[in-house]
Structures are given as structure tokens and as C-alpha cells.
Amino acid sequence: MRIAFPYMGETTYIDGVPVWVCNKCAEQYFDGPVYERLEAIAKRRNSLRKTITFPLGRYTAAAHINRPA
């Protein structure tokens, strides 16, 4: 699933994360190796902070809408 991963004051959105969700409070849990990998991804994001990003999901959806002439 897609998760919002807060790290060093910034949030990185990461797709395809194997995550456990508590069915009482909806809190997300990661296995240790998964968490380490998320951290590595978030660190890489910080080194690329000048890269312009946008929500891929919305962009894909918008591609199916005809532009006004």
C-alpha cells in the first residue's frame, strides 16, 4: 500500500510498502527490514530535494480528461 513516511521533518510518499495495520487504532507497523528500507528511500529523497515531484495518481487520472479547446 502507499504510505506517508515522515523522516527528518519531511514526508515521503512510498508505494508498494508491505505494512501491517492495527485493526483497533489503524496505526501502521513495519517489519524491521522494511523500516530500514523506507529510511534509505527517505534519505535518498533528501539528497534529491531540488527534484520537482507531483502526485502521480492525480496526473494519471487527469490524462484521461479531454482538455478544453
Ligand SMILES: [Zn+2]
Ligand atoms: Zn492499535
